[in-house]
Amino acid sequence: MMDAGPFLVLSAVLIGGTVFGLIAKRMRLPAITGQIVAGVLIGRMGLDLFTEHSVSALHPITEFALxxxxxxVGAHLDLRRLKPMARRLLLLLLLEMVLVTGVVSAAVVSFSDLDWGMGILLGTIGISTAPATVVALVKETRAKGVFVNTLLAGVGLNNLACIFLFEITRSVLRSAAGEGGLDATLFTEAAMQLGEAASAGCLAAIAMFLIRRWVRRVELITTAGFVAILLCVGLAQHFGFSSMLACLFLGLSQANVTRHREEVVDSIFHSFEPAILAAFFALAGMELSLEHAAAAGVGAVVFFASRLVAKLAAGSIAMRLADAAPRIRDRIGLAMIPQAGVAVGLVVLLEEDTVLRGAVGETIDVLTAVVLTAxxxxxxxxxxxxRMALKQTGEAGRERRGLMDFIREEHIVLRLQSSTMEEAIEELVQRLGNLHRLPAATREALLEATLKHExxxxxxxxxxxxxxxxxxTQAEKMKGVLAIxxxxxxxxxxxxxxxxCILLLAFPESERPRRLRILTQFAAVLGHDAEIRERLFTARSAAEVYEVLLDAELFEPAGEEDESHEETAAAT
Known part of the structure; x- marks a missing residue:
């Protein structure tokens, strides 16, 4: 066992995590599995290469990764895009919070030595689904459709709920440990910490927005993104509120208040994600010890089984209450089983929580072993x-560059208030402008050009x-909205x-040929298929309209138009 410096420890962790992550992928397993195994081999359960003092020097890296x-998680929750799915997502979120937390908590308390405080913490951790794993599988299967939209939004929201409930529960338990009991002031303190975290995250997002107005160079924007996260974590450590909640609000603000989500998230993840995550999950694996892993055996199985049952039940009940299609309600829970980064991150927070450790001792080590094993x-x-759920819904293989791939569920309107075509165009232009956050001048120019053409x-x-x-003019790609x-x-x-049916198109000069192809295909497919038109015109929700468009193959790639198609387009 070496008392090595932080750079040597970090080198070993990065090498082990990266190599074992690649090996896991070659074995058709998630990279995180290999990275955790690498940490286990380096840590106390394996070669035990480094002292606890050496490993603790890397805690700032885990804080930044968290x-x-x-x-x-926060940056992928664009509330404008969630609005058409609001009923499905709200029911799914509420039932996951209630059923998963309740079922997992009751199961682990009944079949292990954990008390209700630790049981509820485990229940909140059980809510989370691995966003990276789900996104990777959607890309791998080239899936697209209402099920995929619901799944991705649901994963983002359940991670939001997981972090929120976990931090509230941890705050209450910490306060109870310090004061010696529970009273109403503990919940007031938890609410104050939530407000402090939200303020820190929003202030960091505003700072990023102001910087973005003056800075254009990518490397400077990436540096500012690093600083924004470090600021949130630093303020949280100094004032004693949750760093994860502060960063969550930073992401939410970037997605919904400012126009430039990518400055903090995409620019950093694009360059540093593999190294950051390899180090983080390997360090998490190093926290496992042999005695606690043995104690966690039954607890891990109970956690895994109860979470699986609760996820399936929550998904099925929520989708039935939302009147979703059978293929969605029978499989949404199945698709939300993967669990990784957020769950691991939360137990790492517990490992470093000196207040709770002083109150419950080695129980935290058992809880860590349960979660990591599960x-x-x-x-x-x-x-x-x-992967099975994506294929069974029939949405696998639908993600292809198509003529109308700019239309998603949130771009579909079922109720227009207009009484003339001109008013309808104005209403749809405003809808399109709101969805894509177009400046007022751009909206006015689009409205003028569309009305002139009409x-x-x-x-x-x-x-x-x-x-x-x-x-x-100020766009690189085709945009559109659809009213039914x-x-x-x-x-x-x-x-x-x-x-x-009114389809409003906003196109740049470079997309003129595509506009003509859309007119041709739109008229050819819907004009000559009365059954598809009937389904489209009588659809009861934006999700149902989207499904009809997919079935009509209006999102399919267009081949080279023949002479008759060109003539039809020209006539139109």
């Missing part, structure tokens, strides 16, 4: 179940379809038939 993961089980079984030639295609469009009415919009049309 902060970065929390920022990533994480390995969930990262072996979970990806298999998620005055020169009607955008109605017949069959209840219309595709108004306008050129947008089962009763039909009360507008005058060239053919005298009521409009049921």
């Amino acid at each position: 902060g970065l993961m929390a920022v990533s 994480v390995v089980m969930n990262e072996v079984v979970g990806p298999i179940l998620t 005055s020169e030639a009607s955008s109605c295609l017949g069959w209840g379809l219309a595709v108004p469009s306008g050129e947008i 009415s089962d009763k039909g919009f009360d507008f005058e049309t060239p053919d005298g038939e009521p409009l049921h």
Whole structure:
């Protein structure tokens, strides 16, 4: 056992985590499994290479990694995009918070020596799903659709709930340990800590926004992102509130208040994610000891089994209450089994919590062993179940560059307040501008161009379809929104038939050929298939509209148009 310097320890951890992560991938296992195994081999259960003093010097790295993961979770929760799925997601979130926390807590207390305080902490940890694993599987299977949208948003929200409930519970237990009992002031203190964390995260996000207005160089923006996370963690350590909650609010603010989520999250993850995560998970594996792993055997199995049952039940019940399609409600829980980074991060926080350790002693080591053992089980079984769910829903293989891949569930409107085509175009332009945060000048230019085009030639295609469009100069890609009415919009049309479907397109100069292909395919597919039109016009939700568009293959890649297609496009 060596009392080595931090750089030597970090080198060994990085080498071990990276090598074993690659080996795990070659064996078709998640990289995190190999990284935890590397830590186990380096740490107390294996070669026991370094003293506890040497390893403790790397705690700042684990704090930064935890902060970065929390920022990533918050930054993927764009509330504008969650609105069409609000009912499904709210029910899923509430049932996961209640069922998973309750079932896991009761099970581990009943079948282990843990008390209710530690049991509830384990229950809150059980809520989390591994976002990196789920995202990787979605990309690997090239999946796309309502199920995937619900899954990704649900994973982000359950991690948010997991961190929030865990930190509130930990704060109450810490206060109880210090004061010797529970009273109403403990919950007031927990609420104050939440407010402090939110303030720190929002202030850091505002600082990043101001810096972004003056800085354009990527390396300076990345440096500012590092500083923002370090500021949140440093303030949390100094004032005694949760660093993970502060970083979570930093990510949320970046996604929903400012326009530049990528400054803090994507720029840092793009360059440093492999090294940061390899070191973090290897260090987590080093926390395992042989005696505690043996004690955790039954507890880990109980945690794994009870969490699996609770996740399946929460997903199924929530989707039934939300009136989701059977293929979604029967498989959403199955897809949310993987568990990794956030769960590991939370037990690392417990390992470093001197107040709780002073109150409960080695119980924290047992809890750590339970979670780390269960994480390995969930990262072996979970990806298999998620991949199975994606394939069984029929959404695997749908993610391809297509003509209308810019339309997602949040871009679909079922209720327009307009009484004329011009008013409808204005309402849809505002909707598009809000979704993409377009400046006021850009919105006005788009509205003017679209109305001018409409005055020169009607955008109605017949069959209840219309595709108004306008050129947008400050954009690189096509954008659009879609409005549907089962009763039909009360507008005058060239053919005298009521409009049921309006697709507004905003396109840059470079996308003119694509616009013509969209007009051609939109008219060809919907104009000649009465059954698809009927399903589209009578859809009861944005999710159902999205499903119809997928079934109609309007998101499929377009091949080279033949001469007749070009003539149709020109005529349109």
